[in-house]
Amino acid sequence: MSSITEQLIGEYFATGTLAGLPSGHFIDGKSRPAATGRTMETFDPGTTKVFAQFAAGDAEDVEAAVASSDRAFRDCWRKVAPAERGRILQRAAEGIRANAERLAVVETLDNGKSLAEAQGDIRSAARLFEYYAGAADKLQGETIPLGMDYLSYTSLEPVGVTAHIIPWNYPTSTMVRGIAPALAAGCTVVVKPAEQTPLTALMLAEILRDAGLPDGVCNVLTGTGTAVGAPLVAHAKVRHITFTGSVNTGSLVMQAAARNITSVTLELGGKSPAVMLADCDIDAAVEDVLWAIFSNSGQTCSAGSRLVIERSIHAEFVERLAARTRKLSFGHGLRNPEIGAISSQEQLNKIAGYVDEAKSRGVRVAVGGSRTVDQASGSGWFFQPTILDDVGPLDVVVQEEIFGPVLSVQIADSAEQALELANGTAFGLAAGIYTRDIKKALRLARDIDAGQIYINEYYAGGVETPFGGNKLSGFGREKGLEGLRAYCRVKSVTARI
Template sequence: MSHSSLSALVQEARTTGTLSGLPDGHLINGLRLPSQNGGRMETIDPGTGKAFATFAAGDAADIDAAVAAAQAALTGPWRALTPAQRGRLLLQIATLIRSHGERLAVVESLDSGKTLTEALGDIAGAAATFEYYAGACDKHHGDSIPLGENYLAYTINEPVGVTAHIIPWNYPLSSAARGIAPALAAGCTVVAKPAEQTPLTALMLADICLEAGLPPGVCNVVTGTGRQAGAALVRHPGVHHISFTGSVPTGIDVMQGAAPNVTRLVLELGGKSPVVVLADCDIDAAVSNVLGGIYENAGQICSAGSRLVIDRTIHADFVERLVKRASAMTLGHGLRRPDMGAVNSLPHLEKIAGYVERARARGVSVRCGGQRTSDPETGQGWFYQPTILDQLTPDDEAIREEIFGPVLCVQTFSDLDEAVALANGTDFGLVAGIFTRDFSRAHQLARRIDAGQVYINEYFAGGVSVPFGGNRKSGFGREKGLEALRSYSKLKSVAARISCPEPP
């Protein structure tokens, strides 16, 4: 990566408050288009609280056009490509993401508020996702079924059809890639609706897909609000599969909207993930992982390690170490690469602050942070201090509900049974972390904790090859890994008698 090019982009953004040449229209059937109703919206830099670009605000008419383009593309040149040819296109998309990576990262930081370091990591992850599914295209095959010598039986994986992707604001490009890459690998077409807070990198990704040689109509992006554009996409009868990442209430709305058309769903919803720390753990490693698990992206991660469930014999020393390091974290505009960037929006900042203020009013111990703040250089933006709420009870609001911010909630246990009960003590089941030197106990806990993914001795371990998704109110279905290809495929079984009985 060219450091001088990245420096120039950062300088332009910091000097002008924006970047030139940002996409501002939908990408439908290979064309950049305004909304049919002429609507426009602003996107705001959370690090300043100021708008830095405008974009098209679509509605049902734009969704209709995008779905029609995706339907037509299913029977066009895209269908004629072999799996290996699709794989080469996806590999080219990965290459182009990397070549445009500096610009994508700066735009992602401006749009979401995350630090440039985090954004660069997200862009690298998006490229790796397309690279992974490029290699999987020609390996996604069916099975033969032994029915005896007089029969031939086999299964075929066929593309499910037009896929809808409702993309969240916390990881705009990463989440887009996580759904779009396996959908394309399976031979589907795509209509994506990015969050209205962070529309730009999804539009840039659609441009990259065209640049790579993807036929027009295969990957379409419509921007706008969830109410106007997202709901129309979910309810569209021409959509065959929906991938949604977001909150539980909105996920319920998506299920209800999809039900009349019996549309298939993958839902990745909220989390209140426990990090279970046993007394025999590597303390230094566990402290670092707990900090990263809750304060990366200002805690705005569905799988954030938002609950520390710790052996009470090491609780005091462990939390003291956390407080010292959390209190020393730097905050500021993401392009300056602080330890932690801004919260995505003012309403979300107010939501986070409300949880902490109510906890303080209940007498909960706020060990550090607990206050709104701003960029120390400019006095602008939406920031919240890294916060630790200590010794919470299982029924506390801050334990049971997803705060989705830089707020760590601490619970203590005396034995493994209590640790499991606390870990499983919410309505969520997305991920869990375990820190111990005893691998027998680690894997016992991994079996007993109800979560879609368990990390042992490294929070956020794994990557694109490891399936990801939740249980209970954290949703259902799996993204990532080869499991995602199954989400975007429909299985056809064929059984034939190949030996006819002799005529009488």
């Protein structure tokens, strides 16, 4: 741990906050209070205590931010040479790396995750800017062969003002996953972070400004989904919406967008299976499945929240996985445990409700199953890493997203039944496949209905690989070159010569 990180941690535990945290909206290159002057509080999940305040926006603030981004798009950003846009994004990547330690500490305080996980998220955000910096000057159209008497070609144009509704589980990396390709394409952005985790979005806006991004190109509004998110996605000047969150809210976003014929990218819930065939490498798979579900305390849309496993290895595998789970350390994120806090009291109650109801139905708890606290302080929103064993295919904990450190185990008698169970929910975000037989793996990869498949390593891939879901998990893709498509419109030009 560096001396800077140690100083920040020391300051926080001594004072209960950090000096210089942003508190206002970021509009037109400046911090400003909410139009009403109202504020909200943000809590440290590791202690349950307030550690900062921020602006509580409303429709008046939304109007100011969208007007600013619309102006910046028409008068400035779309006219900036693509290579220069790339240079600005590259400087933003460098700015994130220069401020990585402070960003990671603030992310831990706002979200509750471990410091190591927050540090990884900050590295990912820098890499996203770096990746799309390289793509900015490579967005090019095509010529179309219509014969000697015509010249026909296409060009890619930015769609305009884009809105980005950011979830609380990965505040920094999810924000950058959307805004980096949008900025690379020449769009302007209005960002609405979750009210539970607003601070790093405001810090990133400052980094972008310092990297040379013109005023108004990136605006950040804080507040509730009702007061800020709803008027933002309904605004007529917003031409694309990128939303990450729940299925119910995603449906409302689509309805609001439809009134203005605004395009949307939706990354919604998941109930992703880790399919374990009998010939898998059990030693490697146990460790991999552990982190597929328990990373970020299970608060990951693409988490491997179901283990679909062949019966012949079920008992041994679950026993070994449960033993490994019992050894996991948990506590305040700044003490860098393996498992951090649940991000809010509301989410903790939701997780506990699912598990308590499962126990009342007779579902066997192989390990965990209860709320807990940080043993060093006796406080915080924590839930024990939990494995629910031999769960029926229609059980609620198999069919619904819990969004916490809870793994539901389903037993299959063959690879064919494993496929049926894997596809047996309304979600289709991700799936893991574990086998030594590449033919079996590729057949399952072909037949599982999910947006991304991981073979023998959950979360395999990275910034370069497209990410998104099928069925109730949403549509559209982020990351990779596919992530640029939503922010470009195609214009065709044909001339008789």
